[in-house]
Amino acid sequence: MHSFENTIQKLRSEGFKLTPQRLAVIKYMIGNKSHPSALAIHKELKRRYPTLSFSTVYNTLNMLQKIDEIRSIHVFDDHLNYDPNTEPHIHFLCSKCDMVHDIFLEQAEGIQVYAGEIDGHLVDSYELFFKGTCKDCR
Protein backbone atom coordinates (compact mmCIF):
# COMPACT_ATOMS: atom_id res chain seq x y z
CA MET A 1 0.00 0.00 0.00
CA HIS A 2 2.28 2.65 -1.31
CA SER A 3 -0.08 5.57 -1.49
CA PHE A 4 -3.76 6.32 -1.35
CA GLU A 5 -4.01 7.17 -5.05
CA ASN A 6 -2.02 4.11 -5.95
CA THR A 7 -4.35 1.83 -4.04
CA ILE A 8 -7.49 3.50 -5.37
CA GLN A 9 -6.13 3.03 -8.85
CA LYS A 10 -5.45 -0.63 -8.23
CA LEU A 11 -8.90 -1.25 -6.83
CA ARG A 12 -10.53 0.40 -9.83
CA SER A 13 -8.45 -1.53 -12.32
CA GLU A 14 -9.34 -4.79 -10.58
CA GLY A 15 -13.02 -3.94 -10.81
CA PHE A 16 -13.64 -3.31 -7.12
CA LYS A 17 -16.06 -0.60 -6.16
CA LEU A 18 -14.90 2.29 -4.07
CA THR A 19 -17.25 2.37 -1.11
CA PRO A 20 -16.94 4.64 1.90
CA GLN A 21 -16.23 1.63 4.12
CA ARG A 22 -13.39 0.45 1.94
CA LEU A 23 -11.95 3.92 1.64
CA ALA A 24 -12.08 4.24 5.41
CA VAL A 25 -10.14 1.00 5.92
CA ILE A 26 -7.64 2.01 3.27
CA LYS A 27 -7.15 5.44 4.80
CA TYR A 28 -6.76 3.90 8.22
CA MET A 29 -4.16 1.43 7.03
CA ILE A 30 -1.99 3.67 4.84
CA GLY A 31 1.21 4.44 6.65
CA ASN A 32 -0.13 2.81 9.81
CA LYS A 33 2.77 1.47 11.84
CA SER A 34 0.73 -0.13 14.62
CA HIS A 35 0.03 -3.50 12.95
CA PRO A 36 -3.63 -3.44 14.01
CA SER A 37 -5.93 -6.41 14.37
CA ALA A 38 -9.34 -6.60 12.69
CA LEU A 39 -10.81 -5.84 16.10
CA ALA A 40 -8.74 -2.68 16.50
CA ILE A 41 -9.59 -1.49 13.00
CA HIS A 42 -13.28 -2.11 13.54
CA LYS A 43 -13.24 -0.43 16.93
CA GLU A 44 -11.60 2.68 15.54
CA LEU A 45 -13.67 3.01 12.37
CA LYS A 46 -16.93 2.32 14.15
CA ARG A 47 -16.69 5.82 15.60
CA ARG A 48 -17.17 7.33 12.16
CA TYR A 49 -19.27 4.50 10.73
CA PRO A 50 -21.45 3.25 13.58
CA THR A 51 -23.06 0.56 11.44
CA LEU A 52 -19.77 -0.81 10.10
CA SER A 53 -19.79 -4.57 10.44
CA PHE A 54 -16.98 -6.98 11.14
CA SER A 55 -17.64 -8.79 7.90
CA THR A 56 -16.93 -5.64 5.96
CA VAL A 57 -13.67 -5.10 7.79
CA TYR A 58 -12.61 -8.66 7.09
CA ASN A 59 -13.81 -8.54 3.51
CA THR A 60 -11.90 -5.36 2.87
CA LEU A 61 -8.76 -6.68 4.53
CA ASN A 62 -8.93 -9.88 2.51
CA MET A 63 -9.49 -7.90 -0.65
CA LEU A 64 -6.49 -5.69 0.09
CA GLN A 65 -4.41 -8.78 0.73
CA LYS A 66 -5.42 -10.24 -2.60
CA ILE A 67 -4.19 -7.19 -4.48
CA ASP A 68 -1.03 -7.12 -2.35
CA GLU A 69 -1.68 -3.83 -0.66
CA ILE A 70 -1.44 -5.24 2.85
CA ARG A 71 -0.26 -8.46 4.45
CA SER A 72 -1.30 -10.38 7.51
CA ILE A 73 1.19 -11.29 10.19
CA HIS A 74 1.11 -13.81 13.04
CA VAL A 75 2.06 -11.87 16.11
CA PHE A 76 -0.15 -13.56 18.66
CA ASP A 77 -1.66 -17.02 18.78
CA ASP A 78 -5.32 -16.15 18.59
CA HIS A 79 -5.69 -13.53 15.90
CA LEU A 80 -4.05 -11.98 12.89
CA ASN A 81 -2.58 -8.53 12.57
CA TYR A 82 -2.29 -6.45 9.43
CA ASP A 83 0.60 -4.51 7.97
CA PRO A 84 0.32 -2.06 5.08
CA ASN A 85 4.02 -2.43 4.36
CA THR A 86 4.39 -5.31 1.93
CA GLU A 87 8.09 -4.79 1.36
CA PRO A 88 10.39 -7.33 3.03
CA HIS A 89 11.15 -6.21 6.54
CA ILE A 90 11.50 -7.59 10.03
CA HIS A 91 9.10 -7.51 12.95
CA PHE A 92 10.05 -7.19 16.56
CA LEU A 93 7.49 -7.90 19.28
CA CYS A 94 8.20 -6.43 22.69
CA SER A 95 7.05 -8.79 25.41
CA LYS A 96 6.81 -5.88 27.83
CA CYS A 97 4.61 -3.42 25.92
CA ASP A 98 3.28 -5.75 23.20
CA MET A 99 4.24 -3.26 20.51
CA VAL A 100 5.39 -4.51 17.14
CA HIS A 101 8.31 -2.56 15.75
CA ASP A 102 9.35 -2.59 12.12
CA ILE A 103 12.99 -3.10 11.37
CA PHE A 104 14.40 -2.59 7.94
CA LEU A 105 17.39 -4.43 6.63
CA GLU A 106 19.48 -1.26 6.57
CA GLN A 107 19.09 -0.96 10.35
CA ALA A 108 19.64 -4.64 10.92
CA GLU A 109 23.29 -5.17 11.48
CA GLY A 110 24.21 -8.81 11.80
CA ILE A 111 21.16 -9.92 9.86
CA GLN A 112 21.52 -11.33 6.43
CA VAL A 113 18.89 -13.32 4.60
CA TYR A 114 19.69 -14.59 1.18
CA ALA A 115 16.32 -15.41 -0.23
CA GLY A 116 17.06 -17.28 -3.44
CA GLU A 117 17.69 -20.87 -2.55
CA ILE A 118 18.25 -22.54 0.77
CA ASP A 119 19.30 -26.15 1.32
CA GLY A 120 17.99 -27.02 -2.11
CA HIS A 121 14.60 -25.38 -1.58
CA LEU A 122 13.43 -22.53 -3.79
CA VAL A 123 12.46 -19.48 -1.75
CA ASP A 124 9.53 -17.24 -2.66
CA SER A 125 9.29 -15.17 0.49
CA TYR A 126 10.39 -15.11 4.06
CA GLU A 127 9.35 -13.75 7.40
CA LEU A 128 11.72 -12.92 10.20
CA PHE A 129 10.20 -12.29 13.58
CA PHE A 130 11.97 -11.30 16.78
CA LYS A 131 10.78 -11.31 20.34
CA GLY A 132 12.40 -9.48 23.24
CA THR A 133 12.46 -6.14 25.01
CA CYS A 134 12.22 -3.07 22.82
CA LYS A 135 14.46 -0.03 23.13
CA ASP A 136 11.73 2.01 24.85
CA CYS A 137 11.19 -0.64 27.53
CA ARG A 138 14.79 -1.50 28.31
Next chain:
Amino acid sequence: MHSFENTIQKLRSEGFKLTPQRLAVIKYMIGNKSHPSALAIHKELKRRYPTLSFSTVYNTLNMLQKIDEIRSIHVFDDHLNYDPNTEPHIHFLCSKCDMVHDIFLEQAEGIQVYAGEIDGHLVDSYELFFKGTCKDCR
Protein backbone atom coordinates in the same frame (compact mmCIF):
# COMPACT_ATOMS: atom_id res chain seq x y z
CA MET B 1 12.49 -32.55 23.97
CA HIS B 2 15.91 -34.08 23.82
CA SER B 3 15.09 -37.60 24.93
CA PHE B 4 12.30 -39.57 26.50
CA GLU B 5 14.10 -40.05 29.83
CA ASN B 6 15.05 -36.41 29.89
CA THR B 7 11.46 -35.29 29.46
CA ILE B 8 10.11 -37.78 31.98
CA GLN B 9 12.66 -36.51 34.47
CA LYS B 10 11.61 -32.95 33.85
CA LEU B 11 7.93 -33.73 34.30
CA ARG B 12 8.60 -35.52 37.57
CA SER B 13 10.75 -32.73 38.94
CA GLU B 14 8.05 -30.20 38.06
CA GLY B 15 5.47 -32.25 39.90
CA PHE B 16 3.46 -33.41 36.90
CA LYS B 17 1.94 -36.86 36.99
CA LEU B 18 2.94 -39.39 34.40
CA THR B 19 -0.27 -40.49 32.80
CA PRO B 20 -0.55 -42.80 29.79
CA GLN B 21 -2.03 -39.98 27.75
CA ARG B 22 0.88 -37.70 28.46
CA LEU B 23 3.41 -40.42 27.77
CA ALA B 24 1.67 -41.14 24.49
CA VAL B 25 1.86 -37.51 23.38
CA ILE B 26 5.49 -37.28 24.45
CA LYS B 27 6.42 -40.47 22.62
CA TYR B 28 4.59 -39.25 19.57
CA MET B 29 6.38 -35.93 19.59
CA ILE B 30 9.94 -37.05 20.32
CA GLY B 31 11.96 -36.84 17.15
CA ASN B 32 8.84 -36.12 15.14
CA LYS B 33 9.77 -34.06 12.09
CA SER B 34 6.28 -33.58 10.72
CA HIS B 35 5.27 -30.51 12.77
CA PRO B 36 1.85 -31.93 13.52
CA SER B 37 -1.26 -30.00 14.51
CA ALA B 38 -3.30 -30.83 17.61
CA LEU B 39 -5.81 -32.39 15.24
CA ALA B 40 -3.20 -34.67 13.67
CA ILE B 41 -1.85 -35.70 17.06
CA HIS B 42 -5.31 -36.46 18.36
CA LYS B 43 -6.25 -38.39 15.24
CA GLU B 44 -3.16 -40.56 15.45
CA LEU B 45 -3.25 -41.27 19.18
CA LYS B 46 -6.98 -41.94 19.20
CA ARG B 47 -6.22 -45.25 17.53
CA ARG B 48 -4.47 -46.48 20.67
CA TYR B 49 -6.49 -44.43 23.14
CA PRO B 50 -10.03 -44.31 21.77
CA THR B 51 -11.29 -42.13 24.61
CA LEU B 52 -8.51 -39.58 24.33
CA SER B 53 -10.02 -36.12 24.33
CA PHE B 54 -8.94 -32.97 22.57
CA SER B 55 -8.60 -31.16 25.88
CA THR B 56 -6.01 -33.65 27.00
CA VAL B 57 -4.03 -33.21 23.83
CA TYR B 58 -4.11 -29.45 24.21
CA ASN B 59 -3.38 -29.61 27.93
CA THR B 60 -0.40 -31.82 27.35
CA LEU B 61 0.90 -29.70 24.52
CA ASN B 62 0.58 -26.55 26.62
CA MET B 63 2.30 -28.25 29.52
CA LEU B 64 5.16 -29.37 27.32
CA GLN B 65 5.47 -25.85 26.01
CA LYS B 66 5.67 -24.50 29.54
CA ILE B 67 8.61 -26.72 30.38
CA ASP B 68 10.22 -25.94 27.04
CA GLU B 69 10.05 -29.40 25.60
CA ILE B 70 8.14 -28.35 22.51
CA ARG B 71 7.21 -25.12 20.80
CA SER B 72 4.27 -23.99 18.74
CA ILE B 73 4.73 -22.54 15.28
CA HIS B 74 2.46 -20.53 13.02
CA VAL B 75 2.51 -22.28 9.72
CA PHE B 76 -1.06 -21.73 8.61
CA ASP B 77 -3.58 -19.04 9.48
CA ASP B 78 -6.16 -21.13 11.25
CA HIS B 79 -4.30 -23.43 13.61
CA LEU B 80 -1.02 -24.00 15.39
CA ASN B 81 1.55 -26.68 14.71
CA TYR B 82 3.98 -28.18 17.18
CA ASP B 83 7.69 -28.84 16.98
CA PRO B 84 9.67 -30.95 19.47
CA ASN B 85 12.87 -29.23 18.42
CA THR B 86 13.27 -26.18 20.62
CA GLU B 87 16.73 -25.31 19.37
CA PRO B 88 16.91 -22.29 17.04
CA HIS B 89 16.32 -23.43 13.50
CA ILE B 90 14.50 -22.36 10.37
CA HIS B 91 11.23 -23.55 8.89
CA PHE B 92 10.46 -23.88 5.25
CA LEU B 93 6.88 -24.37 4.07
CA CYS B 94 6.42 -25.80 0.61
CA SER B 95 3.39 -24.29 -1.06
CA LYS B 96 3.12 -27.31 -3.34
CA CYS B 97 3.10 -30.18 -0.84
CA ASP B 98 2.42 -28.23 2.37
CA MET B 99 5.31 -29.94 4.12
CA VAL B 100 7.37 -28.06 6.65
CA HIS B 101 11.08 -28.70 6.37
CA ASP B 102 13.58 -27.96 9.09
CA ILE B 103 16.70 -26.14 8.13
CA PHE B 104 19.61 -25.77 10.46
CA LEU B 105 21.99 -22.89 10.38
CA GLU B 106 24.85 -25.07 9.19
CA GLN B 107 22.90 -25.87 6.04
CA ALA B 108 21.75 -22.31 5.59
CA GLU B 109 24.28 -20.58 3.45
CA GLY B 110 23.59 -16.89 3.06
CA ILE B 111 21.59 -16.77 6.27
CA GLN B 112 22.96 -15.01 9.28
CA VAL B 113 20.94 -13.93 12.27
CA TYR B 114 22.72 -12.15 15.03
CA ALA B 115 20.33 -12.49 17.91
CA GLY B 116 21.74 -10.23 20.57
CA GLU B 117 20.57 -6.74 19.86
CA ILE B 118 18.90 -5.27 16.83
CA ASP B 119 18.24 -1.60 16.18
CA GLY B 120 18.45 -0.97 19.91
CA HIS B 121 16.02 -3.74 20.84
CA LEU B 122 17.08 -6.61 23.05
CA VAL B 123 16.44 -9.96 21.41
CA ASP B 124 15.26 -13.02 23.34
CA SER B 125 14.35 -15.29 20.46
CA TYR B 126 13.63 -15.24 16.80
CA GLU B 127 11.74 -17.15 14.20
CA LEU B 128 12.69 -17.35 10.56
CA PHE B 129 10.14 -18.78 8.22
CA PHE B 130 10.45 -19.39 4.50
CA LYS B 131 7.85 -20.14 1.91
CA GLY B 132 8.49 -21.54 -1.55
CA THR B 133 8.94 -24.80 -3.42
CA CYS B 134 10.85 -27.53 -1.64
CA LYS B 135 13.59 -29.60 -3.21
CA ASP B 136 11.33 -32.63 -3.62
CA CYS B 137 8.71 -30.62 -5.53
CA ARG B 138 10.97 -28.63 -7.78
Next chain:
DNA sequence: GAGTTATTAATAATAATTATTGACTTATAA
Protein backbone atom coordinates in the same frame (compact mmCIF):
# COMPACT_ATOMS: atom_id res chain seq x y z
C1' DG C 1 -3.51 -50.40 49.98
C1' DA C 2 -5.88 -45.81 51.51
C1' DG C 3 -5.92 -40.98 51.04
C1' DT C 4 -4.82 -36.94 48.64
C1' DT C 5 -4.76 -34.46 44.65
C1' DA C 6 -3.89 -33.80 39.87
C1' DT C 7 -5.76 -35.37 35.58
C1' DT C 8 -9.10 -37.15 32.49
C1' DA C 9 -13.09 -37.20 29.24
C1' DA C 10 -17.09 -35.06 28.20
C1' DT C 11 -19.16 -31.12 27.53
C1' DA C 12 -19.91 -26.38 27.24
C1' DA C 13 -17.96 -21.90 26.38
C1' DT C 14 -15.14 -18.53 23.86
C1' DA C 15 -13.56 -16.08 20.20
C1' DA C 16 -11.70 -15.26 15.56
C1' DT C 17 -13.07 -15.66 11.10
C1' DT C 18 -16.09 -16.89 7.25
C1' DA C 19 -20.59 -17.75 4.94
C1' DT C 20 -25.32 -16.42 3.98
C1' DT C 21 -28.88 -13.42 2.77
C1' DG C 22 -31.94 -9.86 1.65
C1' DA C 23 -31.86 -4.90 1.36
C1' DC C 24 -29.45 -1.27 -0.64
C1' DT C 25 -25.97 1.26 -3.71
C1' DT C 26 -23.53 2.26 -7.52
C1' DA C 27 -22.30 2.25 -12.35
C1' DT C 28 -23.63 2.06 -16.73
C1' DA C 29 -26.84 2.18 -20.56
C1' DA C 30 -31.13 3.30 -22.61
Next chain:
DNA sequence: TTATAAGTCAATAATTATTATTAATAACTC
Protein backbone atom coordinates in the same frame (compact mmCIF):
# COMPACT_ATOMS: atom_id res chain seq x y z
C1' DT D 1 -33.17 10.88 -15.84
C1' DT D 2 -34.63 6.10 -15.23
C1' DA D 3 -33.97 1.22 -15.58
C1' DT D 4 -31.24 -2.45 -14.87
C1' DA D 5 -27.72 -5.38 -13.49
C1' DA D 6 -24.06 -6.23 -10.54
C1' DG D 7 -21.68 -5.66 -6.48
C1' DT D 8 -21.63 -4.48 -1.62
C1' DC D 9 -23.46 -3.77 2.97
C1' DA D 10 -25.04 -5.00 7.71
C1' DA D 11 -27.00 -8.41 10.25
C1' DT D 12 -26.93 -12.76 11.45
C1' DA D 13 -25.71 -17.45 11.57
C1' DA D 14 -22.16 -20.87 10.99
C1' DT D 15 -17.63 -22.72 11.49
C1' DT D 16 -13.66 -23.98 13.77
C1' DA D 17 -9.60 -23.83 16.86
C1' DT D 18 -8.82 -23.50 21.47
C1' DT D 19 -9.91 -23.01 26.41
C1' DA D 20 -12.79 -23.54 30.65
C1' DT D 21 -15.69 -26.38 33.67
C1' DT D 22 -16.74 -30.37 36.21
C1' DA D 23 -17.60 -34.85 38.09
C1' DA D 24 -15.32 -39.19 37.88
C1' DT D 25 -10.97 -41.44 37.80
C1' DA D 26 -6.19 -42.66 38.18
C1' DA D 27 -1.33 -41.60 39.80
C1' DC D 28 1.63 -40.69 43.53
C1' DT D 29 2.87 -40.55 48.69
C1' DC D 30 2.89 -42.62 52.90
